[in-house]
Structure formats: structure tokens, C-alpha cells
Amino acid sequence: MIINQPCSGYTLPVFACAAAVAALQYLQQKNQFLQQVSIDLIDPAETVNIPIEQIAMLTENSALAITRSDPGDNLDLTRNTPIWARVEWVNHLPLPLSSPGRRDQLSDAIFIQGGEGIGYHEKTGQTAIYRYAKLLLLANLEKYLKPNEKILITFILPEGKQLATRTSNAAFGIVEGLSLLGTTGISQALTVPEQLEHYQAQLQEKAREFDCLVFCIGENGLDLAQKMGIPPQQIVKTANWLGSMLVSAALAGIQSILLLGYHGKLIKLAGGIFHTHHHLADGRLEILTAYCATAGLPTVNLQQIFNSTTAEDALQYLRELEVIQGENWVNQVYGAIATAIDHRSQAYIYTHCEKNVKVGSLMFDRKRKIIITSKIADTLLQQICYSNLNHS
Template identity: 60%
Template sequence: MSNSTSSPRSGYTLPVFACASAVAALRYLHEQKPLAMVSLNLIKPPQTVEIAVEQVAPLQENTALAITRSDPGDNLDLTHNMAVWAQVERRMTGKAEIILQGGEGIGKQEQWGGEAAIYRYAKQVMEENLRQWLHPDEQITVTIILPEGRTLAERTSNAAFGVVEGLSLLGTTGISQPLSVPEQLEEYREQLAEKAAQFDILGYCVGENGLHLAQQMGMNPEQLVKTANWLGPMLVAAAELGVKSLLLFGYHGKLVKLAGGIFHTHHHLADGRLEILTAHCVKVGVEPEMAQQVLSSPTAEAALTLLREQSPHWVKPLYTSLADTIDQRSQAYIRKHSEHGIQIGSVLFDRNRDILVKSAIGTAIFEQMC
């Protein structure tokens, strides 16, 4: 049994399991026997690893399907133990060629015309590991399928960054290296301390995409700190380091949790977004029937879409109330854990990366940072 002092276990990123399934399916077509394990070159880092294969089966004479199980290690990752399927179809065309496509559960990139959300590293690791098994005159079509992908994607903020209907095959390396809570917080605090020594106004950007959008909007990158889900300790750390004003900049489906007093925003630990939205619907006077529909929405993004379509006049007062409450509760959290005061403002954006609302304080801080 693991304990709190043991080192967290590393695992592999999603592209690795997709590749392992594809290799197992292709080799079945060649060898007519299922493999329990396949060897892969991760490229980044340059090492060979063994990945377990759960099942392999023929579908037709020249088509096979293989299944692996995602293991990201000791990360709070919603893909843990998720089935990763690869269907491989072969044709003898006289030319060695690999065609990679996304099936059910692989997200689509809206900004690229619905192209499958399969990114550079995933393509590289597929090419490297499938090419060596490809016959000189053989074309294969590899379709990656994540049966749970569409459902799990609803629990992410992917839609805020243009990826819909599924998960991404995202990653820049094959290793999923976890950081313990103390390690992760220490890394973020070090970055924060460097910037707090230079500026007394900073912005917290939730995730890489939030950081990118903030820079696109003209905010000084030297004043921006990327944060993960540990917002509570990071708020207190900013106050202790003497930061005077702090802008919370993030996707509404993530930051709305702070309005409910939830300062660790990972979905595995706490959610409550729809309940928070509904409470603020009641607060600002939204009709009871509409408030009930908000509560019944599958996601925070779906609730926003519902309001925009059926009660657009309530969107601004509702989200203004949420943003003001985020400011107030964040300041109260800091007062509870620190003797130092700090001014908090918030800016929330939607799935189209358009600004949804700025609190009054957030507007002032935003203008100073631009």
C-alpha cells in the first residue's frame, strides 16, 4: 500500500496507448496471433518501453482491432484506465503509407474545420513505431477510438479551446510524470516569487491555454503566472509575497467554482458548478423554470448556451454576480489564511475564447496589465 511519503508513480501519455493499440492490430494482420505486449520507441524520451495489450481481434480479412488501457501513473487524470482502441485496415496499394484518423471519442478541432485533435507527438510516435512493421507495398488506415472520450470530454474545458466531441491525443512526450502536491506547489511558488519580486500586479492564468489567450489580448507575459488547480494556496502565496493586485483569468467553467468557495478546482476533488450557477440564477432573479433547466444542464458550457439562446438578457447579470462573488470569496480566503490583504479581480472567457465578463476590479487590473 502506498503512503504519503512514497514517490508518485509515472505513467505514459495517451498517444502512447493509442500507438500500442495500433501496433498490436497491425501485427495481428501480419502474424495472425494476438500479442499480450508490444514494444514501443517513445522518441521523447528516446527509450523503448513495453505496453500491455488487453485484447486483439480480427474484424474482417484485412481489418483488426486492438485495445489497451490508459495508465497515466499517479496523476489525477480522468483517462485513468480508459480503453484506447485502434482499428487498422490494410490495403495492398504498391506503396507503404500510413493514414491516421480520429474515430468516435477523438475530439474535433473547430478552428481547423473539424480536423481530428491528434497532435504532433502522437503523429510522430505512430509513424516511428508503425513504419517498421509496414510492408513495402502496404497502405494502412489507422482509426483511433476512445469509447468514453465524448463523455469524459464534458468534464474538461476542451470546448473552451475549440476541441469538441471528444478528447485530444495531446502530449509532447511519452512519459506522464506526476508531481506530488508539495512538489507542484513548490514549482509554482518559485515562478510566482520571481515575478512578485518584479511586479506588484500579477495575473493568474488557469492552464496553458489561458496563458496563451492572455498574451494574445496584450497582457504583459512577464506579469502572468500559469497556475493549475491549486488556486487556494497560490492566492495565499501571492499575498505573502507582497502582491498588491491579482487578476484571475480563466475559462468560466473552471473559475466558477471559486464563487462556491471551492479553491482546489480539479474535477476529481470537487465540482458543484451547476449548483453554483443555479444559486446565482436565483440571486439575480432568473425565472424558476429557467433556473431548473440550468441545474439540469450536462455542463457549465451547456448552461451558458441555454441562457444565451432562451434568456439572453440574464447572461450579463448572472455572470457579473458570479465574477463579483469570485473576487469577494477569493479575498475572504486570503484573509482567512494570511495577515496580508490583496485586491482580487476576475476575467472569465467562454468556449470561443471571447471575454464573457470582467468584474469591476478585474476591469481595472486588466487595463493596467495591458
């Protein structure tokens, strides 16, 4: 029996870059059709050929090229989505270029901006095109430009707004589309079981060196953890498999775990939900409403919490109530939730493997501002950061 191995593909920034390169070459060569372009991935250090689906001149000074995302066998919602890049010659660009906005200057010759379907930061207006995408563009475009030539690239994801509703982008202030986000050009082809096994393998490796680990559900948690001074070697990414990862950690000999995550995810643990993907189970607002009721919020306020669109909206409403009523609702409610998360996590571990592991929780909001740190989490944080200082 032959088992087909999963096929790797490429991340979204690679296809965006390929579309930009194709449009530039078409603009330079005047209507010479390109079936594919070569892209230096930088990380990993290899060059790959990316197919070009369509290409056309728009005006005498601009061209449009279209690629289509292919993440391989990876679980990626951008599969087969078209990516457009419009490239135009510019002699000068409207100022101000350096102020916050949807245009960014990569070099003296290359400017980029987000069009339809490319998300942007709600607070700053800055387009959600990140470091790796920018490095790709510089490495692959500058070599084609002659001295004094300048281009403006506009990226468009026609399906971006629709796809963004299936992500947690809005919870972190990215609105109106997707991000060109990634740290590598390769989209690892992992099935759901393989992804969990990958995280468990990392956990096993770290457990050989530490008896206390920090679990981060997503990229925002990873970023905050490192800014807090938590050493990367003690951080484990869990994605949505909190239950499996907690038990795996206990079996690997871990004595204590700090859960660090967005409140809209971690709050589910207080309701006994240990796989946090929204397609499997979601009771965030119901759980939050129950804890608000226990804290003594009036019925009219409970109804507002329950009918909130998101957990973030409910948190904001609680903060507004604090100002109006003079009650410390956030600390009362989230303090009780954090304590419940700690207790339920410890009980979950013992139920599944009869191991006693100390678990603490820290929750943050969409601006990565810490909402609450449980008593156990506070103790673990002090131990982790103190140990890190001593080893620095």
C-alpha cells in the same frame, strides 16, 4: 523506514501509438505475436518498451492490437483503460480527405480516424487527436512502411464515452469520448500534495521577476491567455487550488493577480468556494441563480437557470433571453459575479495572511469567447500587455 517514491508512467498517446505499431507489424509479419513494441517518445528523447495485451488479424488486410493505459502513480482517470488500434492496408481512400471530419491525413501514407470512445469537436466534427499524438505516430510508423504502402489507423477507446463524463471535455465542445492529448510521453507521478507543491514552486520562481501574475485554471485558459498576448513567463497554472495559490502568491510578494478561467469554474469563487474541483464542492447553478435573482430575472426564468444541466446551458439561456426581452442580462449578471470574485478573492487572501493583493477576473465560455472582464482585470490586462510591448 523506506519511503517508496512515486512511479512515472506514460501518457495516453504513447499507448495508442504502441497499439498502432503492433498492429502494423503483425499485419506485415502475418501472425507473429508481439509481447511489446519499442516507442520513440520524442519528448523526452528516449525509447521505451510498451507491453501489448492482445493482437489479432481481422481480415487479410487489417489487424487489431490492444494496449492498456499505465500512467504510473499519477492521478489519471484513464488508468488501466484498454486502447485499441486497427490498422488496415488501403490502396485508395474515400474523398474528401481534407474536409472537416473524423479522418485526418498525417502523410502521403498514413491516415488516422477516431472510432468509438475517441472524442471529436462538436462544431467541426474533427477528431480530438492532437499534435503530440500525431508526431508520435509519424515518427514511429513511417519507418516501417515500404514505398507506396498506405495505412488507415482507427483508434478505439471502449471505455472512452463513460470516462469522458468525468471530465470537462464537453464544456469545451469535445463530445462522445476522450482526447488523445498531451505534450510529452511521460505522465509525471505526482500525488495531490506534490501537484500543488509543483505549481507553488513555479509561482515562487515567477514571483522573483514579476509583481503581477496571471492565474489560469486549465489548458483552455493557458491557450487563451497566450492568444491574448499575455507573456508566458507571467502565467501560472493553478488547477483547482485557487485558494492555496492565491495565498502563496501573496506570501511571495505578488501585488496583483489576474484570474483567467472558464466561467463554470471561476463562478464558484463568487460563492466562496476556493477549491474548484467538483468532487469537493459544486454550487455553480445555485450561485448563478442567486445572482440572476439579484439582477431581477423573473421567477420562471430563475427556475430555468437553476434546472439547467450545465453552467454553459444556463449562459446560453441567458443569451437567448437577451434577444427575446431586450435586456443585457449577461453583462448584468456576470458583471456582478466578476466583481464578487474580485472582492472575495482579495478578502480570502487577507483573511489567511493579512496581505492586500489586487485581484481581477476574466471569464470565458466553452468556445473560449470572453464573457466578462472585471474593472480590475481590465486595468491589469492593459498593464500586462503594455509592459510586454515595451519589452518586445
